[in-house]
Amino acid sequence: MTIFVPAIPSAVTCFGAAACLAPAASTVIGTVLGLVVASYLGTLLARWPRGESATFGRSRCDACRRRLAWFELVPLASFLALAGRCRACGAAIPWVYPLLEIGCGVAGAWLFLAGAPALAPLAWLLIALSLFDALHLWLPDKLVALLAVVAIASPGFDAADTLALRLAAGVTGFAALWLIGRAFRMWRGHDGLGGGDPKLFGAIGLWVGPLALPLLLLSACVIGFGDAAWRLLRSRQARNTQLPLGTYLSAATVIIVVARPLLVPA
Numbered sequence: 001m002t003i004f005v006p007a008i009p010s011a012v013t014c015f016g017a018a019a020c021l022a023p024a025a026s027t028v029i030g031t032v033l034g035l036v037v038a039s040y041l042g043t044l045l046a047r048w049p050r051g052e053s054a055t056f057g058r059s060r061c062d063a064c065r066r067r068l069a070w071f072e073l074v075p076l077a078s079f080l081a082l083a084g085r086c087r088a089c090g091a092a093i094p095w096v097y098p099l100l101e102i103g104c105g106v107a108g109a110w111l112f113l114a115g116a117p118a119l120a121p122l123a124w125l126l127i128a129l130s131l132f133d134a135l136h137l138w139l140p141d142k143l144v145a146l147l148a149v150v151a152i153a154s155p156g157f158d159a160a161d162t163l164a165l166r167l168a169a170g171v172t173g174f175a176a177l178w179l180i181g182r183a184f185r186m187w188r189g190h191d192g193l194g195g196g197d198p199k200l201f202g203a204i205g206l207w208v209g210p211l212a213l214p215l216l217l218l219s220a221c222v223i224g225f226g227d228a229a230w231r232l233l234r235s236r237q238a239r240n241t242q243l244p245l246g247t248y249l250s251a252a253t254v255i256i257v258v259a260r261p262l263l264v265p266a
């Protein structure tokens with residue numbers, strides 16, 4: 001009988017042969033970078049659904065539209081210092097922003113510490129996409145396109161996968177969900193899949209490669225069934241609720257990204 005023993009991640013993060021960081025420095029840099037990226041992704045999450053530019057204009061309170069001062073925009077620290085409420089109107093700051101910051105900070109800290117900093121941008125984008133779909137049932141094309149670029153530039157899940165195999169997995173992932181969506185529409189007469197889901201699955205395929213793609217879809221379905229059961233337990237009306245497949249796909253992939261340093265030696 002073979003017993004699988006995970007590889008122990010490297011305690012030192014190296015950027016090529018040029019520079020290596022001690023574990024404490026890796027953790028701090030990964031955390032800070034994660035928080036900074038999450039702050040920007042949170043701006044996209046707040047403004048894009050309203051049709052606003054994320055580049056221009058100052059950040060405002062969602063409730064009273066007051067412009068926020070710089071000390072109200074420090075990732076996580078501001079939320080904690082303000083006890084989760086607007087300084088002027090007292091409205092609760094949506095939980096999604098600290099959640100995004102904690103998720104990106106923890107993923108950054110772990111992946112830098114585990115010697116896999118090149119995977120951190122992938123995790124950060126997937127966390128943001130999972131929240132976009134959960135909150136707005138929307139996977140912005142710009143963010144999915146960026147994910148595709150980051151996915152192909154990152155070390156693949158399976159280091160043995162060639163670029164051609166990963167591109168083939170991207171096309172297969174897109175085509176598989178697109179065909180399922182078309183078949184559902186012909187069968188039921190209405191859409192059952194969001195238009196962004198095939199694009200997201202294709203972008204994820206560029207990273208996971210062909211062999212892990214079916215397992216990833218299965219994992220996303222398991223997460224989805226769990227979520228659907230939870231919603232039905234809370235309310236029978238949830239039967240008619242549209243479920244965010246993009247959130248399940250992103251969440252399943254984040255788990256694999258975070259676990260990769262344990263499964264595949266750096």
Ligand SMILES: [Zn+2]
Nearest residue numbers: 061064086089
């Ligand atoms: Zn306010």
